[in-house]
Amino acid sequence: MSNKQPGWAIVIHGGVGEPMDCQDGCERAAERALERLREGGEALDAAVSAIVVLEDDGRFNAGTGAALGLDGATIEMDASVMDTRGRLGAVACVRDVKNPVLLARSVAETPHCLLAGEGADRLARALGLSPHPGPSDRQREEHRKMLHELIGSMPAMPGVDNGQFAQFWNYNVPLQLPKRAKCDTVGAVVRDADGNFAVAASTGGSAPSLLGRVGDTPIVGAGFYAGPEGAVAATGIGEQIMRHLLARTVYQWIADGMPLQQALQRGVDLIDKRYEVGLIAVSRQEAGHATNQSEDMPHARIIGR
Incomplete structure (x- = not known):
């Protein structure tokens, strides 16, 4: 292997x-991630810093901009981190954390890889992480639109009968009967100057x-993966991404020598165009x-040396 390093890259x-x-x-x-690298941070530091910016933005479906549940009140968030130094942490269904990615980063220092629900929220309190500020007017408007979609004939979530949400309703409040389903994720992949990879x-x-x-x-391997040959992050309908372990599948193609853009295109082609x-x-x-x-x-995207 050549000792020459390719320089850093951020997507x-x-x-x-x-x-x-x-x-x-x-x-x-991306600029914040670059600043973190220039400050001497590792790939994982840069990836996490980038996600914090997006969680705090309010326009993205993450952190302060997280989508409201069907009851119009509940927020449940997931986050993950992984790097080539062996750090792996994730949280699922957390409700009262401003920056779930910081909690996931903390989980990577515990004996566990994934914490969920109340236990994850309690860890956030113990660590002194900021609580979630609550839904904004924009989030409430998105919820109103979603309910209107649910009473229509077009699927509010691709490939799912709207009636199934009423059939399997499991919130504490009754269902009170949008343009597209909210299924977005924010992600960051980073290569630092030492050739380490990270994803958040x-x-x-x-x-x-x-x-x-x-x-x-x-879910490691589904929405995110990092290994000695690169890092991959996915976004879209999670139920489809999980079925293909999409991030790990694409990573393996890259590790096997497939050009990166070809591997990415092959990956997205695995998913039905409806999703x-x-x-x-x-x-x-x-x-x-x-x-x-x-x-x-x-x-x-930022690439440099």
């Missing part, structure tokens, strides 16, 4: 299907969804993104 996404006017948020996140991801979950639903974001999906990745020499939709997803 950020703001969620497939998110409007491109959120592009500036991804660019700010965060999501406000899918809307509509049943209480306690967990998607691909905290939005996007991927970002970095390898030893490349960095890029792909989506199976005609419209792009907000993203940013």
Whole structure:
């Protein structure tokens, strides 16, 4: 192996299907990741810093912008981190954390890899992490739109009969009968100057969804993966991404020598076109993104030495 390092690379996404006017948020996140690298941080430090920017933005379905559950009150968030130094942490169904990615990063220092629900929220309190500020007016409006979609004939979530949400309703309040399903994730993949790789991801979950639903974001190999040959993050309908262990599958193709862009395109082609999906990745020499939709997803890329 050559001793020459390829330099650092950063790729950020703001969620497939998110409007491109959120592009500036991804660019700010990428700049923050770059600052962290220049400050001497490792790849994981940079990836987590980028996700914090997106969680705090309010426009993305993560952190302060997380989607409301069907009851109009519950917020359940997932997040994950992984790097080539062996650190792996994830949280699922957390409710009262401003920055779930920071909690996932903390889990990576515990004896466990994944904490969920009340236990994860209690750890956040013990660590002094900021609580979630509660839903904004924008989130409440998104919820109103979603309920209108549920009473219509078009699926509020691709491939799912709207009536199933009423059939399996499991919130504490009765169902009170939007344009598209909210299923976005924010993600960051980073290669630092020493050739280490890291990935971080965060999501406000899918809307509509049943209480306690967990998607691909905290599932290692599905929504995220990092190994000695690169890092991959996925975004889209988690139930489809999990079926293909998409991030790990794409990573293996890259590790086997497939050009990165070809591997990303092959990955998105695994998913039926009815379901939005996007991927970002970095390898030893490349960095890029792909989506199976005609419209792009907000993203940013910075490459340097």
